[in-house]
Structure formats: C-alpha cells, structure tokens
Amino acid sequence: MHTDPQLLEQYGHDHGFGQDRRRAGERRTVVALGLTAAFMLVEIAAGLAYGSMALLADGLHMASHAAALAIAVLAYVYARRYAHDRRFTFGTGKIGSLAGFASAVLLVAFAIVMAFESIHRFVVPVAIVFDQAILVAVAGLLVNAVSAIILGTSESPDHDDADDHHDHNLRAAYLHVLADAVTSVLAIVALAAGKFYGLAWMDPLMGVVGALLISRWAWQLIGQTGRVLTDREAPAVVRDHVRAAIEGDADNRIADLHVWSIGPNAYSGIISVVTHDPRPPEHYKSLIPDHLHLVHLTVEVRRCSVRVR
Incomplete structure (x- = not known):
C-alpha cells in the first residue's frame, strides 16, 4: 500500500x-x-x-x-x-x-x-x-x-x-x-x-x-x-431526489439517509445502501444528479442476505 x-x-x-x-x-x-x-x-x-x-x-x-x-x-x-x-x-x-x-x-x-x-x-x-x-x-x-x-x-x-x-x-x-x-x-x-x-x-x-x-x-x-x-435535515425535495436516484437503480434500498447543508447551495450526505448485488460506492454516487450539489458524500453499501421469492 x-x-x-x-x-x-x-x-x-x-x-x-x-x-x-x-x-x-x-x-x-x-x-x-x-x-x-x-x-x-x-x-x-x-x-x-x-x-x-x-x-x-x-x-x-x-x-x-x-x-x-x-x-x-x-x-x-x-x-x-x-x-x-x-x-x-x-x-x-x-x-x-x-x-x-x-x-x-x-x-x-x-x-x-x-x-x-x-x-x-x-x-x-x-x-x-x-x-x-x-x-x-x-x-x-x-x-x-x-x-x-x-x-x-x-x-x-x-x-x-x-x-x-x-x-x-x-x-x-x-x-x-x-x-x-x-x-x-x-x-x-x-x-x-x-x-x-x-x-x-x-x-x-x-x-x-x-x-x-x-x-x-x-x-x-x-x-x-x-x-x-444546527445541521438540520436538507429540504425534503433534496432528500427525495437522492432516494429516488438510488432506489431507481436495480433493487437498491436506502436504509439510512443523512443530508445537511454545509454552505450556500452545497450539501453533504451519508447514505447506507442495502442491495442484493453490491457495487462500488462510486457507482451509487454517480446516480445522484449534479444539480443537487452533494459535494461531500459518503456511501456505505451492505449486501442483503434475504431473498424474497
């Protein structure tokens, strides 16, 4: 390393x-x-x-x-x-x-x-x-x-x-x-x-x-x-767009979502994604539209062990 x-x-x-x-x-x-x-x-x-x-x-x-x-x-x-x-x-x-x-x-x-x-x-x-x-x-x-x-x-x-x-x-x-x-x-x-x-x-x-x-x-x-x-949650429209972007791809589901403002028109976020087919964090970051201005994003990916038939 x-x-x-x-x-x-x-x-x-x-x-x-x-x-x-x-x-x-x-x-x-x-x-x-x-x-x-x-x-x-x-x-x-x-x-x-x-x-x-x-x-x-x-x-x-x-x-x-x-x-x-x-x-x-x-x-x-x-x-x-x-x-x-x-x-x-x-x-x-x-x-x-x-x-x-x-x-x-x-x-x-x-x-x-x-x-x-x-x-x-x-x-x-x-x-x-x-x-x-x-x-x-x-x-x-x-x-x-x-x-x-x-x-x-x-x-x-x-x-x-x-x-x-x-x-x-x-x-x-x-x-x-x-x-x-x-x-x-x-x-x-x-x-x-x-x-x-x-x-x-x-x-x-x-x-x-x-x-x-x-x-x-x-x-x-x-x-x-x-x-x-006081790091209150970002507006609902921002959080909804993030959730829709992630969950609209494959079978992803967001288990935990934190988005807050860090300045004029800039947000930071922490997202926990659960999916049957995990991919690198960069993949999930790329799904989020640029116009949301999430400039500092951390994505945690977990494999879902439960299969629904």
Whole structure:
C-alpha cells in the first residue's frame, strides 16, 4: 500500500466547495456598505455642523446598519480566505449563515429598541420639527432604496446566481437595508399625517408597525440560519431526489439517509445502501444528479442476505 501523501492526494477531493471564489453577493454588499457609510458620515457631519438632533440621530441609526453590512463583507472575505483551511472539516460555507444569524439578532434588538421608544412616545409625546424630519427621511429612503435594489437583485427567481438564493449572509444584508427603507417610508407617512392633519400619534404608531415587520423578517432569518448551523435535515425535495436516484437503480434500498447543508447551495450526505448485488460506492454516487450539489458524500453499501421469492 502506498503511503506517499502526493500519491494519496489523487484519491482525495477539494474541500473548498466553491467558497474560495468571490461571490456576486459580496460585490453588491460592498457597494451597499459604501453608500450607507457615506450617507451616514454626511448626516452626522451635518447634524454636528447645524446642531440638528434629527440628522445626528438618523446618522447614528444608519451606523448600526453600516456595522451589519460590514459584518457581511467580513464574513465573505473570511470564508474565501480560509476556504481550503483543513480545520474547517466541511469548508467555510457556514460562515455566511453564522454572520446572517448574528445580523438577524441585531435586527431583533433594533426592533425591540424601536418598539420601546415608540411606546414611550405614546406616553410622553415629543415635539417634532416636521420639515427637517421629512427631509431626513426622504434622503434616507433614497439611499436605502438604491442599496436595496443592488442587494435585492438575487431575490428574483430568474437570477443567474442560483447560490445567492441560499446565501444567508446576503439575505441578512438585504434585510437590514430593507428594514431601514421601510422605517423611512413609515416615517414619511407618519410625518406627513402629523404635519398636514395634526395626527401626531401616527409617528409612534408607525414605529410600532415597523418594529413588528422587522421582527417578523428577522425571526424568519433566524430560523433559516439556525437550521443550517444546527445541521438540520436538507429540504425534503433534496432528500427525495437522492432516494429516488438510488432506489431507481436495480433493487437498491436506502436504509439510512443523512443530508445537511454545509454552505450556500452545497450539501453533504451519508447514505447506507442495502442491495442484493453490491457495487462500488462510486457507482451509487454517480446516480445522484449534479444539480443537487452533494459535494461531500459518503456511501456505505451492505449486501442483503434475504431473498424474497
């Protein structure tokens, strides 16, 4: 038996699983981060220069979303840089899900603060400078709308980058920008109602509505990323395709099947096959369609000793 590591390499396989390439989502997130950070600095500078608390507060608010976008960018860079590091047994694909989970938790915290502040303003109303506040909200909406369009490109089902549909890191960045855009829209509606119709209570009400919407989106993302981080089963459609591919050949039956996500559009699996006519594991691997993206598959083959007449 050869023990030369170089000779053994031909029997191994790459553990990068595509994480070593720059994703389209990374480029879009960098652009969105640049826009958000630039507008944040302009608002903070203007707030300090003109003594406007509204501008300063909104600038600091955008800083939290800029931080979330920065986390997303760092996650992309880290996953790519350490894609071939053997310390990551199944690659760095889950780094994006971890970053997405952290961002979703930040969104929940933001929604809670937003809800408490809104409720407080129901009890203790605050005087609003409507013209200035509307101007800030409109400017913020424009920036966030552009960023949402950039990040949301992959949300279309016709988008070419299929792996973006499972990119929780990109999804988290998109939700942060979308949450900011939604709060801007709600703020504009509330401020307009207060300015033209005297409905000052609309401002805190829209704050509560926004907090509920953001909480719902964040909770969904926590569920999606949590399933990946805890190695929950892959979607039923993936498992059903694997079972159909194996059992559709000869008299094979799957006795045990484990398939789980290891990154955007990538799965690992362990399959136990029982058959009267055992064949090499590579044969069963070749039966599984490439579009299922099972990049790290272990197949155990057992001979069935029972003959049914």
